Structures are given as structure tokens and as C-alpha cells.
Amino acid sequence: xxxxxxxxxxxxxxxxxxxxxxxxxxxxxxxxxxxxxxxxxxxxxxxxxxxxxxxxxxxxxxxxxxxxxxxxxxxxxxxxxxxxxxxxxxxxxxxxxxxxxxxxxxxxxxxxxxxxxxxxxxxxxxxxxxxxxxxxxxxxxxxxxxxxxxxxxxxxxxxxxxxxxxxxxxxxxxxxxxxxxxxxxxxxxxxxxxxxxxxxxxxxxxxxxxxxxxxxxxxxxxxxxxxxxxxxxxxxxxxxxxxxxxxxxxxxxxxxxx
Amino acid sequence: xxxxxxxxxxxxxxxxxxxxxxxxxxxxxxxxxxxxxxxxxxxxxxxxxxxxxxxxxxxxxxxxxxxxxxxxxxxxxxxxxxxxxxxxxxxxxxxxxxxxxxxxxxxxxxxxxxxxxxxxxxxxxxxxxxxxxxxxxxxxxxxxxxxxxxxxxxxxxxxxxxxxxxxxxxxxxxxxxxxxxxxxxxxxxxxxxxxxxxxxxxxxxxxxxxxxxxxxxxxxxxxxxxxxxxxxxxxxxxxxxxxxxxxxxxxxxxxxxxxxxxxxxxxxxxxxxxxxxxxxxxxxxxxxxxxxxxxxxxxxxxxxxxxxxxxxxxxxxxxxxxxxxxxxxxxxxxxxxxxxxxxxxxxxxx
Numbered sequence: 373x374x375x376x377x378x379x380x381x382x383x384x385x386x387x388x389x390x391x392x393x394x395x396x397x398x399x400x401x402x403x404x405x406x407x408x409x410x411x412x413x414x415x416x417x418x419x420x421x422x423x424x425x426x427x428x429x430x431x432x433x434x435x436x437x438x439x440x441x442x443x444x445x446x447x448x449x450x451x452x453x454x455x456x457x458x459x460x461x462x463x464x465x466x467x468x469x470x471x472x473x474x475x476x477x478x479x480x481x482x483x484x485x486x487x488x489x490x491x492x493x494x495x496x497x498x499x500x501x502x503x504x505x506x507x508x509x510x511x512x513x514x515x516x517x518x519x520x521x522x523x524x525x526x527x528x529x530x531x532x533x534x535x536x537x538x539x540x541x542x543x544x545x546x547x548x549x550x551x552x553x554x555x556x557x558x559x560x561x562x563x564x565x566x567x568x569x570x571x572x573x574x575x576x577x578x579x580x581x582x583x584x585x586x587x588x589x590x591x592x593x594x595x596x597x598x599x600x601x602x603x604x605x606x607x608x609x610x611x612x613x614x615x616x617x618x619x620x621x622x623x624x625x626x627x628x629x630x
Numbered sequence: 631x632x633x634x635x636x637x638x639x640x641x642x643x644x645x646x647x648x649x650x651x652x653x654x655x656x657x658x659x660x661x662x663x664x665x666x667x668x669x670x671x672x673x674x675x676x677x678x679x680x681x682x683x684x685x686x687x688x689x690x691x692x693x694x695x696x697x698x699x700x701x702x703x704x705x706x707x708x709x710x711x712x713x714x715x716x717x718x719x720x721x722x723x724x725x726x727x728x729x730x731x732x733x734x735x736x737x738x739x740x741x742x743x744x745x746x747x748x749x750x751x752x753x754x755x756x757x758x759x760x761x762x763x764x765x766x767x768x769x770x771x772x773x774x775x776x777x778x779x780x781x782x783x784x785x786x787x788x789x790x791x792x793x794x795x796x797x798x799x800x801x802x803x804x805x806x807x808x809x810x811x812x813x814x815x816x817x818x819x820x821x822x823x824x825x826x827x828x829x830x831x832x833x834x835x836x837x838x839x840x841x842x843x844x845x846x847x848x849x850x851x852x853x854x855x856x857x858x859x860x861x862x863x864x865x866x867x868x869x870x871x872x873x874x875x876x877x878x879x880x881x882x883x884x885x886x887x888x889x890x891x892x893x894x895x896x897x898x899x900x901x902x903x904x905x906x907x908x909x910x911x912x913x914x915x916x917x918x919x920x921x922x923x924x925x926x927x928x929x930x931x932x933x934x935x936x937x938x939x940x941x942x943x944x945x946x947x948x949x950x951x952x953x954x955x956x957x958x959x960x961x962x963x964x965x966x967x968x969x970x971x972x973x974x975x976x977x978x979x980x
Binding site: 423425428430453454455456457458460461463465467469470471480481483484485530533534537 | 794861863864865866867868869870871872873874877878881882885886888977
């Protein structure tokens with residue numbers, strides 16, 4: 373069940389430092405939205421505010437509204453743990469749990485959230501691994517340690533782990549930056565399939581990747597180091613890469629920057 | 631390969647090197663020289679010839695290497711030989727201690743020794759054993775571990791996972807202070823609290839309280855370091871799956887660091903097993919078997935060693951028993967350490 377995200381007037385802080393300022397945007401269900409922009413402009417910080425992972429960082433705090441369909445994630449009485457079950461996340465570096473097997477890694481989200489029957493769990497693990505295009509590669513070594521897989525396989529394992537809990541939204545923080553081109557291609561294909569089931573938001577430094585996988589693209593920038601990052605514009609990917617409405621976007625995309 | 635047959639030209643990248651056996655030759659020559667000089671000068675102590683040999687070893691390595699290989703390699707060889715000398719300095723006392731204990735300890739160490747107490751044996755008589763002391767040590771150390779590990783591990787979890795600000799700083803400070811408490815002071819503290827204020831008699835459990843005071847800071851420190859080694863990405867991965875923080879700690883953080891925590895606990899156990907002072911104050915010691923740690927004096931291995939030696943006058947049956955008990959104590963701690971390593975290897979993230 374993909375859901376719509378509607379952000380309005382969002383500020384995020386690290387202690388007293390304002391990292392991103394006044395961001396408003398909408399993310400449509402069943403779409404892939406890419407965040408691009410120079411390093412340090414707050415893309416990842418913004419992504420982490422969408423499942424309340426920002427406040428895990430000591431000193432992290434958020435002002436503003438993030439609506440998931442019709443519920444404000446920062447409203448009173450909202451449980452961040454419940455939010456993270458509905459908004460899953462894949463990180464920059466593959467991070468399978470080192471003490472767990474491939475199977476246990478995928479089942480981790482369900483197991484750690486309560487007990488599940490073995491047969492049902494088997495089904496979910498297989499479905500998730502198939503969903504992450506990893507089943508054929510690991511079906512014979514489900515009980516081997518997850519950290520024994522290659523980097524690209526580990527990242528797909530992390531995607532399988534994230535989708536096993538059936539979230540509504542999947543956030544990906546530069547999921548391919550540590551991978552070789554072939555693994556990157558595998559994950560990009562996967563993103564195309566996953567958007568049938570989830571709303572996907574992806575941060576990337578690779579503009580070709582943003583152009584290949586996303587429907588909408590948001591460009592972030594910051595005025596200077598130490599200044600807060602801002603959303604410059606968000607539009608259909610095709611338009612951003614062919615005819616952006618802001619000069620800074622065009623400069624960044626064409627490499628005429630700084 | 632036509633140029634393989636050419637005579638090697640003088641290259642700026644290749645310098646003269648001494649053969650691999652060179653340091654060994656220098657070592658042998660130094661030892662020989664040290665022995666010769668001592669014999670000639672009539673020196674008695676083996677420390678003297680060893681010192682001469684060590685100086686010759688370092689100097690010889692430098693002198694020859696500086697002439698043949700150049701100054702940079704010579705410095706490298708000096709550093710290497712100093713490391714070797716330091717290593718030998720550290721290992722010799724250890725090896726000699728183990729050798730001496732083995733040599734003197736095996737005389738009376740057998741099944742009888744391990745399974746009998748000193749109940750009806752006087753100090754000068756042969757026979758008797760350490761059964762009562764083994765029981766006492768196992769119970770006191772076991773209880774102390776039971777008290778300290780939960781407190782220590784939970785404190786470390788608080789410090790690493792939750793602690794922010796003043797309270798955490800204060801806890802860290804007091805753990806540091808506790809690490810420095812002399813064992814006799816821990817013993818006196820429990821003595822004043824348990825025996826003098828609460829009016830309880832000597833017992834194994836009073837000793838365990840004092841041992842816990844010594845053990846808790848060690849467990850906290852080592853567990854804290856192990857938890858800090860768990861990458862933050864793993865915690866975030868788990869939190870991002872919608873797993874509550876306490877479950878993340880229980881199911882992801884602790885299993886990942888379990889090997890290290892176990893090693894730390896085993897080392898802490900090894901540290902308190904040899905403590906004598908608090909046991910002397912609080913458990914008193916006895917020659918009889920007392921399996922109840924809650925009441926009455928108990929024996930323990932370190933105190934057994936002390937009492938047997940003190941009553942032996944440096945020879946006879948009690949003297950042999952002291953060494954045999956020392957050997958048992960070393961073996962016990964070594965077995966614990968080996969077990970810790972085995973667990974660490976078995977549980978290590980692959």
C-alpha cells in the first residue's frame with residue numbers, strides 16, 4: 373500500500389545548527405522521487421526526517437509537518453517506532469546484521485517486532501528475496517552468514533530486509549554509491565519493479581541514475597558552507613534534466629558549478 | 631628473457647641487504663660474548679651476562695647494518711632488536727613463574743589432593759587437600775559474578791546507548807574511581823557495613839560482596855568498549871525496520887558484541903579469583919568443608935596458599951601443598967581464559 377507524502381515548512385536541526393530550512397514538497401504514491409544536490413546540502417538529513425530517523429542522531433530535532441496520507445508524522449502522540457514500520461529505509465553502505473544468516477536478516481524486521489509462525493515467515497522471506505531479485509543467488513545458502521555475500525548482494529539483502537516488513541514508503545540513501553556498475557544496474561532495475569508496490573524516495577549523487585530511475589527529481593542546494601540547505605525546485609525528471617526553471621539547477625546538472 | 635642473463639646493474643632502488651639469518655647470528659654471538667665476558671671477569675649473576683648480551687645484540691645489529699645497509703635500515707634493525715629484547719624481558723618472568731609453579735606444584739597435585747579437605751590434617755603432616763578451598767573459591771567467585779555481571783553490563787548499556795549529560799559523566803567518573811579502589815578497602819567497606827553495622831558473621835557471601843565491588847568496574851569498562859565497537863549503522867538499520875530501541879539493543883547490539891563482553895567478564899573473574907585481602911577480612915578461612923556460602927567461615931584458594939605457606943616455614947608438606955594450590959589456581963584461571971577465547975571465536979561475527 374503505497375502512500376503519499378506531503379511535507380510543509382520543514383526545518384531540521386543538529387543541536388542549534390539549522391541543517392535544512394523550510395522544505396515543502398509532495399511525493400506521489402507509486403512514484404520514484406530522486407533527490408540530487410551537492411554534498412552537505414541536506415538531502416540525506418531531509419530523507420531521514422521522513423521516517424523520524426533524524427532524531428536518532430544526538431541533538432537532532434525537526435520542526436514542521438510531514439503528512440503520510442492524512443497523518444502528521446510529527447503530530448502529538450505519534451510513535452516513531454510505528455512510523456519506521458511504515459516508512460522503511462535502505463542505507464548508503466550495505467549493513468546486514470553480522471550475527472545473522474541470510475534468512476534471519478530478512479526475517480529480522482518481523483521477528484524483532486514479535487513472533488511469527490515459521491511457515492508464514494518462510495513465505496515472507498522467499499517473497500522478499502524474490503522481490504529484491506536475490507532469491508536465485510542465495511536460495512541454497514539461506515543459513516550462511518549475510519555478511520558473506522558480495523557488496524551488491526548485501527545491498528539487495530538490505531532491500532529485501534526493508535521490504536519484508538511491508539512498508540508503505542521506501543527511502544534509499546545513496547543505495548548504489550558503494551557498488552560496482554553491474555550491481556548498480558541490478559538495483560536500478562529493482563527500483564523500477566518496486567515502485568509498483570511502494571512509494572520510493574532515493575538520494576543519489578549520480579545524475580544519470582536520477583534520470584534513469586526517477587519520475588520526479590528534487591534539487592537541493594546551500595548558499596554557502598554553514599548555511600542551511602534548501603529545496604531549489606522539484607519537477608518531473610524529464611523537465612529538470614532538459615529545461616529546469618531555476619538557473620542553479622541547470623548549472624549543477626551541466627556541471628557549471630562553483 | 632634476454633636481460634635475465636645480464637649482470638645486475640647498480641640500481642637506485644636496490645641496496646645491499648644482509649641475509650635473513652643475520653639477526654640470529656648476532657643474537658648467538660651476543661650470548662656467546664656475554665657468557666665469555668662474565669666467565670673472564672668472574673661475574674656470578676646471570677642477569678649480568680644477559681644484560682651484556684642484550685647490549686651487544688642491539689649494538690651489533692646497528693653497527694653491522696649501518697656499515698652494510700645504510701643508516702635507515704640500521705635504525706629499523708635497532709627498533710626491531712629493541713622490541714625483541716623487550717619481548718624477552720616480558721616473557722622470561724612469566725615462563726619462569728609457570729615453570730617454577732609446575733615444578734613444585736606437581737609433587738602433591740593429584741585426585742586425592744583435589745577431593746579432600748584439611749579437616750583432620752595438621753600443617754606439618756602430609757596428605758590433605760584443597761577441596762574445601764576449591765568449593766569456597768567457586769562459590770564466592772560465582773556469587774560475585776552473579777552480582778557483578780548484570781550490574782556491570784546494564785551500566786555499560788546505559789552509558790553507551792542512553793547516557794547523555796551529567797549523570798553519564800558522573801557514572802563514568804565513579805566507575806573510574808572504583809577501578810582504583812584497593813581490594814583491602816573494598817573488604818573494609820563490606821566489613822563495616824555487613825559485619826559491624828548489620829551484625830552478620832563471616833560468610834562466603836560477604837566476601838562475594840567485596841569481590842563484586844572490585845569486579846563491577848572491570849565489567850563496565852570492558853563491556854562499554856565492546857558496545858562502542860558495534861557500528862552505528864547496525865543500530866540504525868534495526869531502528870529503521872521499526873524495531874524499538876530496547877529490542878535493538880537486546881537482539882542486535884548485544885549479540886554482535888557478545889564475544890567481547892564474554893572475554894571481558896572472564897578477565898574480570900580471573901582478576902578477582904586471586905584476591906586475598908577481602909577474603910581474609912570477611913570469609914576468614916577454615917580447614918573444614920563448608921558448602922553454604924551464606925553462613926560460617928569458608929576457605930578459598932588464595933587464602934589457602936597464604937596460610938599453608940605461612941605455617942610451613944619454607945619446607946615440608948604444607949609448603950608443597952601451597953605450591954600445588956597455586957598451580958591449581960593458575961590452571962583454573964588459564965582454563966577460564968581459554969574458555970573465553972573459545973566463546974569469543976565461536977560467537978564472533980563472521
